[in-house]
Amino acid sequence: MDAIAIKRRFGVIGVSPALDRAVTVASQVAPTDLSVLVLGESGVGKEIMPRVVHQFSKRKHGAFIAVNCGAIPEGTIDSELFGHEKGAFTGATESRKGYFEEANGGTIFLDEVAELPMTTQVRLLRVLETGEFIRVGSSRVQKTDVRVVAATNVDFDAAISKGRFREDLYYRLSQVPLEVPSLRDRAQDIHLLFRKFTTDFSEKYQMPPLSLSPDAIEVLENYPWPGNIRQLKNTTEQMSILEQNRSINADTLLGYLPESHRSRLPVHSRSEDDESTLNEREILYKVLFDMRQEMQDLKKLVFEMMKDDQMSETQAALANRIFRAPETAQKRLAAGSERMEENTAVSKSTDWSAPSWDSELNANSLESVPLGANEAQEVEEVEEVLSLQDSEKELIRRALSKHRNRRKYAALELGISERTLYRKIKEYGLK
16 A cells, blocks of 8 residues: 555645655554654654554554553553552552553554663563563563554663663664654645644634635744644644634734744844844845955955066056945945934944055055056946845845755844844845
8 A cells, every 4th residue: 555545544644755754664564573663753643653553464453552651650660561460569459461461462552662661671671572571569471472663752872871771672672763754844744734723623613714824834834843743733723713814824823833943934023123124234234344355355366466567557457446346335335224224333343444455555556557548448447336135135145045045044144033034035036
């Protein structure tokens, strides 16, 4: 059975290749008795994979028992898993079968397996290796034939290095590791899941389903969703109940997303206009500073060539005229920045003015080089005057290209907030 049919059968929503890979691996390993370790963050839907493994195995007619190891107190976990005899401890008024005994011939799913105490890990390792276990308070060895599927969101390398999990048990459990992708790694599935949830809640609460505007869809798909599918479902349910307007825009959606995890999203500010102006000035002065540094380096190079007589008089004059153009551009950019925010204090510690060409060359200034009449006709004055918008647009485009359109890192590179970057991308039509 292909991945699409399996997802349809178990109600799995998504078209992500990583999700298809996980479903395919689960179905392929199911006919064997290999132990499967399902890995992934909390809320990604790891509990679906053990059911896929069980239903496509020869044990599908046997019992399927799911155990949350983190929800059972340490003092009773051995009794829950392996059973106990009457009088084994206070309150044991009668003998009781454990989950491994009840699941004989079937499958047992150990969720949050990394939460097991060390003593229980030793017992579990013996079951996996020999199929044998001993009830609490008994000395009689019993046999069980159980397929074990485990899951956790814990980093095993860290747990093993800290002595919280047995390394031999990890290798025994992870005969087939199966990684379930997080929601932020399946951006193309987020809107599909949202539509599924809002449809379900509209039927449950007898109200029209929600719809998202294009900018809200972009926010939805770029939010990191630390709680994964569980968080998306809860957020959708909140909006379904609380919002009177069934058409949701980006600002409304942002009101339901915790600010602590908006690293990839536009951020609300109490004074958005002031912040935008300040960030525009930051971009402006970054352009000016980069231009100033490049011009200094280029002038030093030309000066060295002049000293070594490697340039003709025509070339020297042309270089001089070209170098004057950025100074004009810098003045125009500076004037534009003053119009943006007249009352904003500009840093006094940095000299943004262009360096003096005449002072660097002293007596050897290029302006003193005469031009012949014929040579003057051959020289075309080059003047590169950059507009503020073009400079800003090019700087944003380069930052996005450098970081492969990841806005979080592009905003850090530019020294602006992600909200300002988001607005600038839309304003300039950048993709």
